[in-house]
Amino acid sequence: MQRRNLWLMVGVVALAVLPLAIHLPGTRTDFGGSDDQAGEMVEKLRPGYQPWFHALWKPPSDEVESLLFAVQAAIGAGFVCYWLGWSRGRTDGRKGREDAGA
Amino acid sequence: MHIMEGYLPVGHCVAWAAVATPPFAAGVRRIKRHLEEHPETKLLLGAAGAFAFVLSALKMPSVTGSCSHPTGMALGAILFGPAPMTVLGGIVLLFQALLLAHGGLTTLGANLVSMGVVGPWVSWWLYRGGRKLGTSMGIAVFVAAMLGDLATYVTTSFQLAFAYPDPVSGMGGSVLKFLGVFAVTQVPLAISEGLLTVLVINLLLENSKPELRALNFISEEVSDATA
Numbered sequence: 001m002q003r004r005n006l007w008l009m010v011g012v013v014a015l016a017v018l019p020l021a022i023h024l025p026g027t028r029t030d031f032g033g034s035d036d037q038a039g040e041m042v043e044k045l046r047p048g049y050q051p052w053f054h055a056l057w058k059p060p061s062d063e064v065e066s067l068l069f070a071v072q073a074a075i076g077a078g079f080v081c082y083w084l085g086w087s088r089g090r091t092d093g094r095k096g097r098e099d100a101g102a
Numbered sequence: 103m104h105i106m107e108g109y110l111p112v113g114h115c116v117a118w119a120a121v122a123t124p125p126f127a128a129g130v131r132r133i134k135r136h137l138e139e140h141p142e143t144k145l146l147l148g149a150a151g152a153f154a155f156v157l158s159a160l161k162m163p164s165v166t167g168s169c170s171h172p173t174g175m176a177l178g179a180i181l182f183g184p185a186p187m188t189v190l191g192g193i194v195l196l197f198q199a200l201l202l203a204h205g206g207l208t209t210l211g212a213n214l215v216s217m218g219v220v221g222p223w224v225s226w227w228l229y230r231g232g233r234k235l236g237t238s239m240g241i242a243v244f245v246a247a248m249l250g251d252l253a254t255y256v257t258t259s260f261q262l263a264f265a266y267p268d269p270v271s272g273m274g275g276s277v278l279k280f281l282g283v284f285a286v287t288q289v290p291l292a293i294s295e296g297l298l299t300v301l302v303i304n305l306l307l308e309n310s311k312p313e314l315r316a317l318n319f320i321s322e323e324v325s326d327a328t329a
Contacts, residue, residue: 001304001308004304005301005304005305008297008298008300008301008304009297009301011293011294011297012294012297012298012301015162015290015291015293015294015297016162016163016294018290019163019164019165019167019290020163022165023164023165023166023167024165024166024167024286027165027166027167027168028166028167028168029167030167030168031163031167031168031169032168032169033161033168033169033170034164034166034168034169034170034283034284034287034288035103035104035105035106035170035204035205036106037168037283038105038106038109038258038262038280038283038284039106039109041262041266041279041280041283042109042262042265042266045266045267045268045269045276045279046266051106051107051108051109052108052112052208053107053108053206053207053208054107054108055107055199055203055206056200056207057200057201057203058203059201059202059203065202065203068201068202069159069161069202070159072155072156072158072159072197072198072202073155073156073159073160075152075155076152076153076154076155076156076157076159076174077152077156078152079148079149079151079152079155080149080152080153080156080302082149083145083146083148083149083152083310084149084305084306084309086145087306087309087310087313088308088309090309091308091309
């Protein structure tokens, strides 16, 4: 199972890294966000389109934005790993008690 | 899949919010009832929400030379059913709309329908269907997570095409244009989401058997010896 999980991780990393080298012909190479590209598409379909509402608050710089994205990922990963570690400890503890009682 | 703030006409914003409200309310009720019946799965539900938090923060490069992110909705949908994921998806979308100017309050309804309703339901149905047809758990989880992720982005493309039909080729042409932006980019990411969801399910099968049994994800008979 552990080897299988390792291959799953290798697959994810490969899928994230390979597109940096190989991409479909005729596509862009700036690696911008697809959300922003959809916005550009709206402006192409409706020339002169102005968004009628703006975000109440925007991260003041790319650095602050990347900080907040990292915080979001850290909170998520932290909690997922807390669960995985806690349940692993529970299993080990149970095994330990069984060994002691046997 | 985030439609940006102010990028849908007012009528569409209101309509999508109206569509999203009943499943959101049903999700809240579902979570309440679930936690009353199975309080021991509370932390695991939190972990499923946290998985969506991580995955939707990871903007990954794709073969179209642009970046997008997975949604992480399938894991929770497979374990807890699709209804609670509408609520968890809503929390993720609200966080990103308020703190990251990613998505938006006016487009929250539309984004919730694609990420919090369509994605989880597609994943749940595919997982259930796959298992009924005798597919192995790993394959069923992979297909459910991958296609649920893709379904979210296809939904976004249709939502934008409804709002902005192409002046020449109509709605069909517009759908193709937005699918070009979202769906093609999403293919490798959807595969990644499938692989990561299988990975987490594998880890849960090692040490979270009591909770998985409470959720009826694995049957009662599975021995406790390895749990």
